[in-house]
Amino acid sequence: xxxxxxxxxxxxxxxxxxxxxxxxxxxxxxxxxxxxxxxxxxxxxxxxxxxxxxxxxxxxxxxxxxxxxxxxxxxxxxxxxxxxxxxxxxxxxxxxxxxxxxxxxxxxxxxxxxxxxxxxxxxxxxxxxxxxxxxxxxxxxxxxxxxxxxxxxxxxxxxxxxxxxxxxxxxxxxxxxxxxxxxxxxxxxxxxxxxxxxxxxxxxxxxxxxxxxxxxxxxxxxxxxxxxxxxxxxxxxxxxxxxxxxxxxxxxxxxxxxxxxxxxxxxxxxxxxxxxxxxxxxxxxxxxxxxxxxxxxxxxxxxxxxxxxxxxxxxxxxxxxxxxx
Amino acid sequence: xxxxxxxxxxxxxxxxxxxxxxxxxxxxxxxxxxxxxxxxxxxxxxxxxxxxxxxxxxxxxxxxxxxxxxxxxxxxxxxxxxxxxxxxxxxxxxxxxxxxxxxxxxxxxxxxxxxxxxxxxxxxxxxxxxxxxxxxxxxxxxxxxxxxxxxxxxxxxxxxxxxxxxxxxxxxxxxxxxxxxxxxxxxxxxxxxxxxxxxxxxxxxxxxxxxxxx
Numbered sequence: 001x002x003x004x005x006x007x008x009x010x011x012x013x014x015x016x017x018x019x020x021x022x023x024x025x026x027x028x029x030x031x032x033x034x035x036x037x038x039x040x041x042x043x044x045x046x047x048x049x050x051x052x053x054x055x056x057x058x059x060x061x062x063x064x065x066x067x068x069x070x071x072x073x074x075x076x077x078x079x080x081x082x083x084x085x086x087x088x089x090x091x092x093x094x095x096x097x098x099x100x101x102x103x104x105x106x107x108x109x110x111x112x113x114x115x116x117x118x119x120x121x122x123x124x125x126x127x128x129x130x131x132x133x134x135x136x137x138x139x140x141x142x143x144x145x146x147x148x149x150x151x152x153x154x155x156x157x158x159x160x161x162x163x164x165x166x167x168x169x170x171x172x173x174x175x176x177x178x179x180x181x182x183x184x185x186x187x188x189x190x191x192x193x194x195x196x197x198x199x200x201x202x203x204x205x206x207x208x209x210x211x212x213x214x215x216x217x218x219x220x221x222x223x224x225x226x227x228x229x230x231x232x233x234x235x236x237x238x239x240x241x242x243x244x245x246x247x248x249x250x251x252x253x254x255x256x257x258x259x260x261x262x263x264x265x266x267x268x269x270x271x272x273x274x275x276x277x278x279x280x281x282x283x284x285x286x287x288x289x290x291x292x293x294x295x296x297x298x299x300x301x302x303x304x305x306x307x308x309x310x311x312x313x314x315x316x317x318x319x320x321x322x323x324x325x
Numbered sequence: 326x327x328x329x330x331x332x333x334x335x336x337x338x339x340x341x342x343x344x345x346x347x348x349x350x351x352x353x354x355x356x357x358x359x360x361x362x363x364x365x366x367x368x369x370x371x372x373x374x375x376x377x378x379x380x381x382x383x384x385x386x387x388x389x390x391x392x393x394x395x396x397x398x399x400x401x402x403x404x405x406x407x408x409x410x411x412x413x414x415x416x417x418x419x420x421x422x423x424x425x426x427x428x429x430x431x432x433x434x435x436x437x438x439x440x441x442x443x444x445x446x447x448x449x450x451x452x453x454x455x456x457x458x459x460x461x462x463x464x465x466x467x468x469x470x471x472x473x474x475x476x477x478x479x480x481x482x483x484x485x486x487x488x489x490x491x492x493x494x495x496x497x498x499x500x501x502x503x504x505x506x507x508x509x510x511x512x513x514x515x516x517x518x519x520x521x522x523x524x525x526x527x528x529x530x531x532x533x534x535x536x537x538x539x
Binding site: 088090091092094095096097098099100101103104105107108153154156157158159160163244 | 342343345346347348349350351352353354355468469470471472474475477
């Protein structure tokens with residue numbers, strides 16, 4: 001009897017990993033070419049952008065919030081990087097042109113992403129606007145700003161150096177996968193080994209208790225949303241570099257994929273419970289599912305339906321487990 | 326004191342980063358420079374045709390071999406000979422070969438490549454308007470990332486296709502090709518990754534780069 005309980009516990013603990021392995025096995029058998037080195041790297045490359053966004057989203061959801069603006073922040077940051085790098089800034093009144101080097105343009109994009117995240121945090125903590133509403137507004141604001149900045153057209157022709165981050169390889173691994181791995185490693189360490197990490201869980205677990213025990217909840221939330229914005233900007237850098245262009249529609253709907261990855265990875269939407277590793281598994285599950293369905297030539301509309309059901313299934317299983325516990 | 330050190334270090338780092346991030350120029354100079362660099366697609370295409378394209382024609386694959394690969398192992402065909410400027414399901418190929426003219430249409434020739442040369446294998450475009458990017462992409466010489474926008478990249482194709490009409494198709498048609506004659510050709514073709522999985526797919530459409538009657 002005890003053994004059965006232990007078995008069940010193991011199943012619950014590793015359910016995301018088991019689901020991922022099961023999907024890999026199924027697609028390897030059913031979809032020709034799925035289990036190949038090329039497809040392995042392809043899936044990892046496709047997953048890397050969503051992972052960047054999802055890691056930030058995990059922090060936000062752990063504090064009991066939500067960030068619907070990450071896709072739009074991604075687009076605006078990418079467009080800022082591309083626009084500054086290619087066109088610089090013109091000040092006709094002073095007959096002045098300010099050009100940006102590649103690191104300069106990237107830093108500017110990351111700063112914009114961080115600032116927008118900070119702005120989200122500010123609205124949520126100072127003006128007590130619910131996260132759903134504040135970030136929904138930012139979704140529209142950032143998308144509008146992207147369209148204004150790009151003039152509604154793609155910014156292209158950024159050159160090979162810019163494209164290297166999205167298409168280059170280092171030590172046999174795509175650069176974007178390195179970038180993503182570095183981000184995951186840093187956030188993992190921050191969450192597990194620092195006071196800030198424990199505070200994030202504390203705020204999400206019971207905000208009132210966290211406040212009463214002397215934590216500066218607003219400051220923690222502000223920081224979390226700023227980090228989410230910065231990570232969305234990193235996603236913007238990867239996307240822009242990969243396509244060698246910045247389009248005003250980039251990142252459209254990415255917020256849903258990142259929320260899905262977090263939820264599938266077992267992070268509770270009410271906060272306080274979850275992990276970055278779970279989110280990585282969630283992102284991989286979505287990536288594997290996308291890849292497998294494409295190779296099996298499932299029509300795109302059906303792919304969306306199937307993905308929706310997988311998310312529902314993940315949440316339903318999670319709820320059942322929580323109830324049993 | 327400690328605080329002062331902190332602020333000084335921060336100021337030094339920020340100054341260093343800013344110094345390596347931006348540079349200042351005279352706006353008028355930049356505008357003049359941009360004007361000088363205004364893109365001329367016709368000139369670019371002319372240079373491509375005269376000085377670059379013919380150097381890669383020797384790498385063109387025998388169309389007979391390519392069609393066999395299309396039918397037996399499309400992935401191998403793509404890996405060995407296919408070119409695409411970005412991520413796409415459509416790949417471009419530079420081809421060469423000999424064949425017998427079977428049909429002469431208003432804007433095409435149907436040519437048989439494979440023995441016994443009774444069934445058409447390829448369809449060579451001979452119309453006076455050529456759409457698409459087959460020649461540009463099959464050459465593998467022009468990198469999309471070198472262009473500031475996709476319009477310029479596409480303008481090049483338009484100009485190359487005009488050269489094909491003027492310098493390949495018109496002179497060839499002036500020689501009055503006839504059914505049964507043998508032709509030698511270099512050309513470019515674009516084929517979708519899954520084109521040969523469709524049963525009714527038969528002819529490989531070719532944009533000519535060189536056409537000679539034997």
